[in-house]
Amino acid sequence: MTTATGQTPATAPGTTPGSAPARPNATGVRSRPLLLAAVAVCAACGLIYELVLLTLSASLTGGGITQTSLIVAGFVAALGAGALLVKPFLGRAATTFVAVEIALGVAGGLSAVTLYVSFSYYGTSSAVLLVATAVIGILVGAEVPLLMTLLQAGRGGIDAEGSGKLLADLNAADYAGALLGGLAWPFVLLPLAGQVRGAALTGMINLVAAAVVAAFLLRRQLSTRARRGATAALLAAAAVLGVLLVRAQDIEVTARQRLYDDPIVSAQRSAYQEIVVTERAGDVRLYLDGDLQFSSVDEHRYTEALVHPVLARDPARVLILGGGDGLAAREVLRHPSVREVVQVELDPAVIDLARGRLATLNGDALADPRVDVVVEDAFRWLRTPDARGFDAVVVDMPDPDTPVLGRLYSTEFYGLVSAALAPDGLVVVQAGSPYSTPTAYWRTVATLASAGFGTSPYHVLVPSFGDWGFVLGQAGTDPPGLVLSTQAPALRFLDDAGLQAAGVFPADRRPQVLAPSTLDRPRIVEDMRQGYVG
Known part of the structure; x- marks a missing residue:
């Protein structure tokens, strides 16, 4: 007689000879589709954050091959660093995953407004851009080891073929989510919400993913104290991003006005550039991405x-x-x-x-x-x-x-x-x-x-x-x-x-x-x- 994991009762994890087999936890076979969906959502959000950084690099500092390469290479390097840094926490994968998603939702959701405001007030955002790339990359890099650990939980011993299949499922969900994020940013979020709100909405999606995983998939792995702490942190993070969504226009207007000497009478972001018109004492000026076109x-x-x-x-x-x-x-x-x-x-x-x-x-x-x-x-x-x-x-x-x-x-x-x-x-x-x-x-x-x-x-x-x-x-x-x-x-x-x-x-x-x-x-x-x- 064998259990659902293919182990005999005498050798199944969590059992002793003659005892009943351990019941798979909430991340067992039945919860795998939801957890893989969470993988896809997290991957989509991670790629969107990288695209946010690249978009802001282009619009604030002119972008360019050098800066684009630094962001992409830095982001990839940070992914590797995040995978290594999370290794000591894999024993508490459920709690750590929720914490990482909350931190990522806040960091990614606030990235655009932080970069925009720093550029408006200080005339540069390069240092903030590098820090944001490192922080977001590390948090995104920590996701895959945690998700792999969670997917294996409750499945008992997995042979080489089983590990390969699990990794294939994880990669498929990850890449599918990346495709979704890559399409969502240029075709949905950026044109409809703009950079600041688009990043904040992505942060909200990250928080929702964390909440779903915590509430429905990991509730048996999280202690009551951990669930309460996660709930409080999720609500606080959602409140911060909610305020940003409501006040985004006011923040943008205030920050944008600091870039121009004259009052702004028209401002919009098209699919290609930021278009600003100022006017003072009959002098009308047009700016494209901050560059004067005429007076x-x-x-x-x-x-x-x-x-x-x-x-x-x-x-x-x-x-x-x-x-x-x-x-x-x-x-x-x-x-x-x-x-x-x-x-x-x-x-x-x-x-x-x-x-x-x-x-x-x-x-x-x-x-x-x-x-x-x-x-x-x-x-x-x-x-x-x-x-x-x-x-x-x-x-x-x-x-x-x-x-x-x-x-x-x-x-x-x-x-x-x-x-x-x-x-x-x-x-x-x-x-x-x-x-x-x-x-x-x-x-x-x-x-x-x-x-x-x-x-x-x-x-x-x-x-x-x-x-x-x-x-x-x-x-x-x-x-x-x-x-x-x-x-x-x-x-x-x-x-x-x-x-x-x-x-x-x-x-x-x-x-x-x-x-x-x-x-x-x-x-x-x-x-x-x-x-x-x-």
Whole structure:
């Protein structure tokens, strides 16, 4: 006669010869599906916390390959550390598991708001990011040994095949949960709840998982005192996260306002970036992920310098890549020769802003019947049959301080732009400051030349930005020259003499001969990360 675990009564754990076999505890065979479900939930939460850290790294500090690699590698290393650190507590696996889940729910749930507030108040969150990566990684790493121990409890001796099957079940539930978490963050939590609330909701799910395991699966393994302590800790942790969920918007508004000198009149997080509009005494400013895009006081200097040199040959069809605020489109539409404008912008939220709050500034340009707005990634769109035969191309992209933006300043990208141009067409690129970021500026010039363009670099003073640079290009090796069309409308800032002077660079900012930036070697991103030159 044998027991359900395959042991004879004389050798079954917890029995003596002649006694009745021990009854499997609450984590026996019948509770395995619930415990495996808890494994999946814990895995989902753990992966979401890692994605929260990566998302915050990108939005607060620009992310980048180096920082992303450090977070991923640090998180994986912390998983191993957590697995080792929990070994002395495996004898009290039930109590330890509940404690770990409570701690993880609090640490993970508060991670986003802690990082955001520290960045807002102190201008940096790198140290907090590293600590959060280590703490969350260690707690997540402790889960698997504890869960493995709990799954084995009450099953008696397990042979090699049984251990393999148990590990297979554990891994399957773990990976399935990771898939769920990987899909939930970008498609559900981040777009619907945002970073702070999304992390807090994930923490709540962790606490619910701990409560379910404690109440239904481990109640026979936890003493009355342990159950009371776990209940009190769970309620306290849930209360903290509940307050955060209720007050998240107030906390975000207060922290965000510290990042800007002027009052915030509009703020939202799109699928791609944080979009903030401030206004004081009639000065409207747009920020994307904290970077100033324009000030209404002097944006005409930037916009006229960007647009009108590229219209020197009186184009009929103009392509604008980026520039979703509509200001470049406004200037293009002022030129009498223009018959068609295609505006390609990645973020529909910026287009909505241009058509709404910014419509007065841009002259409601995106509502003009000559303008065709395409919401698409510029790199992808340039590969389509529609991206052909333009007389002028305006590339008005944000500064390349992340790998995602760096690809829009690559030889490959400018090669696609070249294919979109008519034989006698011109292209202009906003290229950053030749004074503050000279290496990045001349890197853009070199990259455009590497794609087969003759270049004419130039720069103007935009008070809100400082000394700001652009590059005009045409097919071939000859520079296109800096002139204005005789059909150009009356301009507030730019004239022929000013444009000629814009092509002269001072002795302390002479042209540099540099290698181009490519998809394989995005050198311009590193140029931006080196910081600003005084």
